[in-house]
Amino acid sequence: MLDFSLFGGAETAADWAKLPRRTLATSPRDPSINVRQPPQDPNDFLWLMTEEPHRSRRMAILKAHPEVTKLMGHEPLTKWVVLLVVSIQLACAFLLRNTHPLSWKFLLTAYAVGGTANQNLFLAIHEITHNLGFKGIKANKLLAVFANFPIGIPYAAAFKGYHIEHHKFLGEDGIDTDLPSRIELLCLNNVLGKVFFCTFQILFYALRPGFIRAQTLTQWHLVNVVAQLAFDYVLVTTCGRNALIYLIMSAFFAGSLHPCAAHFIAEHFLWDGTDQETYSYYGPLNVLAYNVGYHNEHHDFPSIPWTRLPALRALAPEFYDNIPSHPSWPMVTVNFILDRDIGIFSRGKRIGRGVPKDPLAHATEKSEIIPTPASEPEPESSPRRRAAAALDADGFLQGKQ
Numbered sequence: 510m511l512d513f514s515l516f517g518g519a520e521t522a523a524d525w526a527k528l529p530r531r532t533l534a535t536s537p538r539d540p541s542i543n544v545r546q547p548p549q550d551p552n553d554f555l556w557l558m559t560e561e562p563h564r565s566r567r568m569a570i571l572k573a574h575p576e577v578t579k580l581m582g583h584e585p586l587t588k589w590v591v592l593l594v595v596s597i598q599l600a601c602a603f604l605l606r607n608t609h610p611l612s613w614k615f616l617l618t619a620y621a622v623g624g625t626a627n628q629n630l631f632l633a634i635h636e637i638t639h640n641l642g643f644k645g646i647k648a649n650k651l652l653a654v655f656a657n658f659p660i661g662i663p664y665a666a667a668f669k670g671y672h673i674e675h676h677k678f679l680g681e682d683g684i685d686t687d688l689p690s691r692i693e694l695l696c697l698n699n700v701l702g703k704v705f706f707c708t709f710q711i712l713f714y715a716l717r718p719g720f721i722r723a724q725t726l727t728q729w730h731l732v733n734v735v736a737q738l739a740f741d742y743v744l745v746t747t748c749g750r751n752a753l754i755y756l757i758m759s760a761f762f763a764g765s766l767h768p769c770a771a772h773f774i775a776e777h778f779l780w781d782g783t784d785q786e787t788y789s790y791y792g793p794l795n796v797l798a799y800n801v802g803y804h805n806e807h808h809d810f811p812s813i814p815w816t817r818l819p820a821l822r823a824l825a826p827e828f829y830d831n832i833p834s835h836p837s838w839p840m841v842t843v844n845f846i847l848d849r850d851i852g853i854f855s856r857g858k859r860i861g862r863g864v865p866k867d868p869l870a871h872a873t874e875k876s877e878i879i880p881t882p883a884s885e886p887e888p889e890s891s892p893r894r895r896a897a898a899a900l901d902a903d904g905f906l907q908g909k910q
Contacts, residue, residue: 531780531844531851532788532833539831546782548850551698554688554858555779561679561859562786563808570809570825577810580821584814587642591633591656598626598659598759602744602752610754620767623759625797628769630656632799638669641814650729654736661756663737664715666730671718676811680786681861686718687777693717694853703846706853710773711764769798771838774845776804779855781833786857789834790841791822805832 637653653665678684790802803818
């Protein structure tokens with residue numbers, strides 16, 4: 510009989526112990542990795558007392574492979590990919606300007622082409638948020654504003670602040686706005702609720718942050734809004750409203766029941782009864798998504814660009830190949846909806862410890878240095894110490910956020 514669990518299958522059984530795992534480890538070293546754990550209590554999130562795992566793994570990798578810092582820095586290819594995808598979306602909007610928005614041609618193009626393209630632009634903005642498109646911070650912000658145009662609604666500037674907090678305060682309740690709220694847990698913890706969540710998850714990610722914690726507006730928020738409104742006005746006056754409808758519909762499909770949208774659920778929801786907070790995916794859809802599937806790698810080293818994340822995994826296989834990962838993005842959505850042991854509750858949370866007034870302010874503390882035995886003092890000029898000194902406590906290049 511075919512083992513559908515190898516493909517992230519969604520079959521279920523009465524006995525949880527007989528359920529197949531939804532995730533797989535390339536080279537499992539710990540036998541417990543392949544043993545399914547008891548299901549989580551669906552009435553609450555999993556509250557953790559441990560530190561988020563990425564800092565300790567980052568320091569261990571720096572100790573074992575100090576040359577990892579050579580992978581850090583901006584990726585010149587990013588701006589050209591952004592230009593290509595923006596051009597594709599504008600061409601589609603122009604070609605569909607006289608097509609009815611409810612026609613099969615319009616809807617199919619908006620889902621297959623537009624949804625994929627705008628998901629790519631969402632992740633381009635994610636990449637640019639880490640200042641990996643250009644060397645300069647201002648150039649990255651302008652590139653993010655440009656990448657925002659085909660999405661139709663300004664969000665790039667707001668995303669930056671919330672996303673940096675997501676890295677610095679992973680899982681902290683009231684701070685990390687990637688976490689579902691209590692009301693989502695109460696209202697959406699069943700099959701129909703999960704279908705609703707997956708269909709409209711782009712709205713949850715767009716609206717939830719504003720309800721949890723407000724940002725301090727900056728000039729870049731204003732630039733983003735003014736530039737987007739000006740772009741939308743020019744588009745409507747030259748091509749008609751259908752062109753703008755196409756772009757906004759593409760953005761909706763990009764965060765709905767779309768194969769690439771599964772990464773929203775795949776990245777940080779808890780699977781197989783474990784408390785593993787971050788999951789990677791190494792499949793072919795990464796080609797369309799700036800390798801965001803390499804998510805453990807990204808959280809460990811957010812200053813390594815998308816093109817070099819596979820090289821990070823290849824450099825340190827002993828740290829990544831034994832971590833369970835998702836074999837399929839599309840099946841993640843199927844599992845999430847149909848599996849009674851997975852739901853809105855499947856997130857790890859911590860008590861919030863507070864954030865700086867300016868979430869983008871550069872952390873003053875440098876990465877902690879893992880001490881060596883007293884009998885073997887490590888010189889300040891050692892490769893590992895130099896590598897660690899280049900990063901702040903959250904894995905960002907010093908002064909680059």
